[in-house]
Amino acid sequence: MLIQKLILLLALVVLLLLFTVVTTMAVVKEHDRDTKLKQRMMEAVVPSARPTTQIDDELSLVRTRSRADILKERAAASIGVDLKQAETYPIKWWLVPPLAAILDWVLMFILSHPMGGYPVLWYVTEWFGSPIAWYVIDRFIFNWFTNRRNTKLIEQFPDALNTVVRCVRVGIPMAEALRTVAKDAMEPTKMEFGILADKASIGIPLDVALRELAERVKLTEYQFFATALTLQARSGGGITQTLETLADVIRKRVGLKARGYALTAEARTSAMVLAVLPFFAGGVIFLMQRTYILVLFTTKAGESVLGAAIVLMILGMGTIQFMISNVLK
Structure with a gap:
């Protein structure tokens, strides 16, 4: 009887936690919507209130983030969610916390048997260990999603760089070389280069699109790639040797990791x-x-x-x- 009451209490706590999370996300989304609406009305009513300078025009090419967006990203990042990459997860990211709660409930049910005879220890485990276990399970699942995708990106990146090098050497512009990679590469490299090529084709400067790519992927190899292309676009000079060296270094790192798996x-x-x-x-x-x-x-x-x-x-x-x-x- 005591175990049934504890299980019912745990289920109630999980439901309250899920309700709190959903309510918080709804409030943040509504606040964000109101903020954007007020900003648009202000710009429409008082267009001269927003100064137009060269710096503002450059920054306007990147999507501005409101305070609600920042708070939402920080709240999601606390459990391991990267909202910029949420669409790449195998399942909807908001399904993971309920699944983690179910796994947490199963774990607490298993622990209730050896700890049921110690009320104080079980009380501490239930009320303090259960949220910690839910948090750890959430971060483990999201980190597994991210690491699996990053592994594929790194393994496919040398071939993408070689494609860019070959295109540039035969006289194809950089924008078309990126489009070629988007057509020929495999997922998820195909999607990332497709986004980059689409932004370059609609007039967004290449350095801005590359900066967004580096911020979205968050891999050192992609950050170096973005830096190299940005410097080449601004100062000129050859880029093929740099990209070939980067591809060779990445291949050696992938081979070293494969050796680690063998060992x-x-x-x-x-x-x-x-x-x-x-x-x-x-x-x-x-x-x-x-x-x-x-x-x-x-x-x-x-x-x-x-x-x-x-x-x-x-x-x-x-x-x-x-x-x-x-x-x-």
């Missing part, structure tokens, strides 16, 4: 075996001696031992993955 193959295989072995052994024991394994599901002590074992296994797998990721970085 950590034993550790990754061990982690996989350790993760599968308990389930395989439990299945074999269930087939050979069913009454022996059912103790873990039919008695309170068995449920406590099973819950503690699952939590410790999750922590162990997470620790191994964290160590491997640090080595590969």
